[in-house]
Amino acid sequence: MENPMKLNGHNIIVTGAGQGIGEAVSRLIVGLGGKAILVDVQGDKVSALADDLGAENTEVHVGSVADPGFVQNMVDEVVQNNGAIHGLVNNAGIVRAAMATKMPIDTWKQVIDVNLSGVFYCLQAVGRHMYQRAKDGDMAPASIVNISSDAGRRGTIGQINYGAAKSGVMGLTMSAAREWSPKQIRVNTICFGVVETEMTETIRSDKFRDGVMSQVPMGRFSTPEEVSQPVCFLLSQAASYITGQHLSVNGGYTIGV
Numbered sequence: 001m002e003n004p005m006k007l008n009g010h011n012i013i014v015t016g017a018g019q020g021i022g023e024a025v026s027r028l029i030v031g032l033g034g035k036a037i038l039v040d041v042q043g044d045k046v047s048a049l050a051d052d053l054g055a056e057n058t059e060v061h062v063g064s065v066a067d068p069g070f071v072q073n074m075v076d077e078v079v080q081n082n083g084a085i086h087g088l089v090n091n092a093g094i095v096r097a098a099m100a101t102k103m104p105i106d107t108w109k110q111v112i113d114v115n116l117s118g119v120f121y122c123l124q125a126v127g128r129h130m131y132q133r134a135k136d137g138d139m140a141p142a143s144i145v146n147i148s149s150d151a152g153r154r155g156t157i158g159q160i161n162y163g164a165a166k167s168g169v170m171g172l173t174m175s176a177a178r179e180w181s182p183k184q185i186r187v188n189t190i191c192f193g194v195v196e197t198e199m200t201e202t203i204r205s206d207k208f209r210d211g212v213m214s215q216v217p218m219g220r221f222s223t224p225e226e227v228s229q230p231v232c233f234l235l236s237q238a239a240s241y242i243t244g245q246h247l248s249v250n251g252g253y254t255i256g257v
Helices: 021-032 042-051 068-082 107-134 152-153 158-181 209-215 224-235
Strands: 009-014 035-040 058-061 087-090 143-149 184-190 248-249
Touching: 009 021, 009 068, 009 107, 009 209, 021 035, 021 042, 021 087, 021 158, 021 224, 035 042, 035 068, 042 058, 058 068, 068 107, 087 107, 087 152, 107 158, 143 152, 143 158, 143 224, 152 158, 152 184, 158 184, 184 224, 224 248
Parallel strands: 009 035, 009 087, 035 058, 087 143, 143 184, 184 248
Antiparallel strands: none
16 A cells, blocks of 8 residues: 655755754655755754755755745745745744743744744745645645644743744634635644653753643653654645644643643
8 A cells, every 4th residue: 555644756844944843854754755845043953954864855944934035035945946845844933931921022022923923924935836836737735734832722821922823823724724725725733732852841841740741641741753743644645635723742631622
C-alpha cells in the first residue's frame, strides 16, 4: 500500500524551523519525501539543519515573520526557485511573560507581532500564491497548518499576550478556510499542550511540573518528534477532506473543551 502521508514533490515552508517543533517538522517533511523551506531569524541554526538534511532537500531564508516585506520577498523567492508552494507550517513564535496588570505595551506588541501578525503575513502571502495557482487551473495539493496552543483554548496565567495571539490564530484558520476551500486550499490549526522544547522549560520546571502534569490524562509531556507527525498528516493528502479544524495534540488536557 502506498503511504498516504507521502510528501514527494511537495515544497513546504516551515517558519521557526531552527529548533524544537519547527526543526522536528522539517526533518519529517524531508523523511516523507518533501522539500523543507527553512525560515527563521536564527541563521546559524537553520543553516546547520540544512547541512544535515542536504541541500537538495532544503532551502534557507533568514528573517522575521513579523516583517511583512521579508515574508513577501521570501515567498516570491521560494516560488521562483521551486515553481510552487504546496504547504506552509506557521510555527514561529515567542514568549514574553508578565501578569496582565503589569505587562508593558512593548511586551504585548512583541508577541502579537510574531505570534499573530506574523502568522497572518505568511498565510496571506502563501495563500495568494495558492489561490492564483488554483485559478490558473493548477490543482496541486495546497495545505496550511497554523500552530496554536492550549493557551488559545483555555487562557493562561502570566501570558495574556500569548493566549490572545493563539486564540487569534484559530480565527485566522477558520476565516481562511471558508474563503479558500472552493479552491481546495486547506487551512487547519494544531493546538499543542506542553512539548519538551526550550520555550516550555519554565512550565516543565520543578515549580510547575506536578500541577501541569496532574491535568494531563496521559500523564506525560510530548516531544517535538511526536507532535511533528500530526502536522505532516494535515499537510498530506491523507487529510484531503479536512479544513477549518483545530486538532488538539495535548495528551487529553482539553477533553470536553
